[in-house]
Amino acid sequence: MSSESMPPDLAPWLLAYVAEQAQPDEVESWVDRVTNSILTEMPEVGTVEGLPEQVRITVREHWVAFLGDFAQPEQHFHLVEAARRLSVELADRQLPLEMLIRFYRVAQQEVWDYVSELIRALPPGDFDRADLLMYFWNRAGVWLDQSITESVATYEAARSRVLAGAAAQRYESVRAILAAELTDPREASAALGGYPISVHHTAVVLSVGDAEQAGTLESLAAELARRIGAANPLIVKPGGRQLWMWLGTRDQPDLSGLAAAATDLRHESVVVGVGSATPGIAGFVASHREAQGTLRVTAADTEDWLAVYSDVELPVLLGCSPEVDRFMTRQLGPLAGQEEGVQRIRETLTAYLDSGGSAEEAARALVVHRNTIRYRLGQAEEMLGRPITRISPQLAVALRHHDLFHRPGAD
Numbered sequence: 001m002s003s004e005s006m007p008p009d010l011a012p013w014l015l016a017y018v019a020e021q022a023q024p025d026e027v028e029s030w031v032d033r034v035t036n037s038i039l040t041e042m043p044e045v046g047t048v049e050g051l052p053e054q055v056r057i058t059v060r061e062h063w064v065a066f067l068g069d070f071a072q073p074e075q076h077f078h079l080v081e082a083a084r085r086l087s088v089e090l091a092d093r094q095l096p097l098e099m100l101i102r103f104y105r106v107a108q109q110e111v112w113d114y115v116s117e118l119i120r121a122l123p124p125g126d127f128d129r130a131d132l133l134m135y136f137w138n139r140a141g142v143w144l145d146q147s148i149t150e151s152v153a154t155y156e157a158a159r160s161r162v163l164a165g166a167a168a169q170r171y172e173s174v175r176a177i178l179a180a181e182l183t184d185p186r187e188a189s190a191a192l193g194g195y196p197i198s199v200h201h202t203a204v205v206l207s208v209g210d211a212e213q214a215g216t217l218e219s220l221a222a223e224l225a226r227r228i229g230a231a232n233p234l235i236v237k238p239g240g241r242q243l244w245m246w247l248g249t250r251d252q253p254d255l256s257g258l259a260a261a262a263t264d265l266r267h268e269s270v271v272v273g274v275g276s277a278t279p280g281i282a283g284f285v286a287s288h289r290e291a292q293g294t295l296r297v298t299a300a301d302t303e304d305w306l307a308v309y310s311d312v313e314l315p316v317l318l319g320c321s322p323e324v325d326r327f328m329t330r331q332l333g334p335l336a337g338q339e340e341g342v343q344r345i346r347e348t349l350t351a352y353l354d355s356g357g358s359a360e361e362a363a364r365a366l367v368v369h370r371n372t373i374r375y376r377l378g379q380a381e382e383m384l385g386r387p388i389t390r391i392s393p394q395l396a397v398a399l400r401h402h403d404l405f406h407r408p409g410a411d
Contacts, residue, residue, distance in 0.1 A: 009127040009128075009131075010127050010131060010132060010135060011071070013125065013127060013132070014070065014071040015071050017070075017071075018067050018068075018070055018071045021067055022064070022067050022068075027060065027063060027064060028060075030059075030063050030114075031056060031059050031060045031063065033110060033114070034059045034063075034106075034107050034110050035052070035055055035056045035059050037106055037107075037109075037110045038055055038059075038103055038106045038107065039052060039055075041102070041106045042099070042102055042103075042106065044099075045099075048093070048095070051089075054082070054085070054086050054089060055086065055103065057082045058080070058082040058083050058085075058086045058103075059107065060082075061080040061081065061082040061083070062080055062082075062083065062107075062143075062147065065078070065080050066139075066140070066143050069139075070139060075139055075142060075143075077142060077143055077146045077147075079146070079147060079150040079151065079154075083147060083150075083151050083154075084151075084154050086100070086103075086151070087100060087151045087152075087154040087155040087158065088154060088155070088158040090155060091155050091156075091158035091159040091161075091162055092158065092162060094162065097152065097155055097156070097159075100151055100152065100155055101148060101152070104144055104147060104148045104151070107144070108140075108144050111140050111144070112137075115133065115136045115137060115140070118136075119132065119133050119136075166193070167236075167237060169191075170191075170192060170193065170234075170236055171236050171237065171238060173188070173191035173192050174192070174234075174236050174244070176191075177281065177284060177285065178285055178288060180285075183281065185197040185198060185280070185281050188281055188284075192234060195232075195234045195246070195248060196248050197280065197281050197284065198279070198280060199248040199249055199250055199279065200248070200249050200250070200251065200252055200253070200277040200278065200279045200283065201246050201247070201248055201275075201277065201278060201279070201280075201283045201284045201287050202228070202230070202246070202247040202249070202253055202255070202274065202275060202276070202277045202287055203244070203245070203246050203247075203274070203275040203284070203287035203288040203290065203291040204221065204224060204225075204244075204245040204246075204247065204272060204273070204274050204275070204291055205242060205243075205244055205245075205272070205273045205288070205291040205292050205294075205295050206220060206221055206242065206243045206244075206245070206270060206271075206272050207241050207242045207243075207270070207271050207272075207295060208241050208267075208269055208270050209241070209269035209270075210241070210269060211240055211241045213269070214237075214240070214241055214242075214243065216267065216270075217242075217243040217270070218235065218237075218243060220265065220267055220270065220272075221233065221235055221243055221245045222235075223265060224245075224258070224265070224272070225245065225247055227258065227265075228247055228253050228254070228255060228258070229249075229253060229254070230247035230248065230249050230253060232248070233245050233246065233247050233248075234246040234248065244288065246284060246287070246288070249277065252277040253277055255274065255277075255308055255310075258274065258306060258308060265306075266305055266306075267305075270305060271295060271298040271305050271306070272295070272298065272305065272306040272307070273290075273291040273292060273293070273294030273295030273296075273297075273298060273306075273307055273309070274291055274294060274306070274307065274308045274309060275287030275288060275289070275290035275291035275294065275309050276290055276308075276309050276310055287309075290309040290313075290316070291309065293309070293316040293317075294307045294308065294309045294312055294316060295307075296316070297312050297315055297316060297404040297405070312400075312404065314397060314400070315397070315400050315401050315404050315405070318397075318401065320401075320405040324401065325406075327394075327398065328398040328401050328402055328406075331392075331394050331395045331397075331398035332346075332395070332398050332399070332402060333383065333384060333385075334383040334384075335349070335380065335383055335384065335399075336402065336406075342383075344376065345376050345379050345380050345383070346399060346402065346403075347366065348362065348366065348372075348373055348376040348377065348380070349376075349377065349380045349388075349391075349399060350399050350400070350403060351365045351366050351373075352373065352377060352388070353391065353396050353399070357388075359373045359374055359377070
């Protein structure tokens, strides 16, 4: 790119200045000045092996390249190779981007101080000192701004490669654990970047209807972990529409907060299955399988978009097979129908059972009058051919199975 053109009367002075400053001793004097300033302002740089020398090399290449362009009629910036190597090195070492930006900000301040000193020390001459000041500042400003922009882009590209590699390695390690190919707890923890294996593991599986929206799952996973009170969750992206998460806690976590989360965190077309908290590497595997099973009985288009394994354990274990469906049909009889009126009776009977046999509690849950509950329960007795008080556990299981696997719209 080009900056403001050089004022014609500055050309002789600039050519002489560049020739003088390009001498090896003068270059090293400038490099010492800027590098020492960086190391003074950023003492943490000195604790990273090899980094001070990389900074010094980058300062030298920047200054030599800047001088080579300084006296040209138009400025043409290019990021020096040492700056690219420095950006990649910081990303590879997982050092923060802020460190890279601070390098340039400290150098920038040193440039401004240097230019001010240079202008003050100049003897009277044939050109306007203000012109030189503005020319120097414009050229240096463009060089530094473009250096920051391209260095940040280089850092972020390298960082993305590092993270993608780490994510792929983490997924392969998880896959090996789930397949019982990696069974030693210490090796597993090391392969997962230090995630503890001896704790209780609560697995969470999130799925979205459209694979292109899978990127939204990570923020939801982080919020669910926060609601449960688990720090540093292990998050794995297996590809496709799912995201896997494990919450490692010393004790069994309190999952009661997820009921509220299901109300105010609901995402369109997202379903979530949560396994039970189980310790050790075997628990890591078992909880994930539970979460996957729980996911199969959730529905994105209902309030049941998030489910905890302990609440649906028996239906998940039974699954949905022709044998289980025949069991359900025998137990429900006419109550297995899909008519709207039959659905309301089933819903009422389920609420009645969930409330421990209280018509008043069922009425509050369904937001209807208790007499409506009693009327529908009477209809249920007629359809079943026996009193409600004689409802068996098998009927309760059949109702739950129908609600999870055979409700309208269920797969």
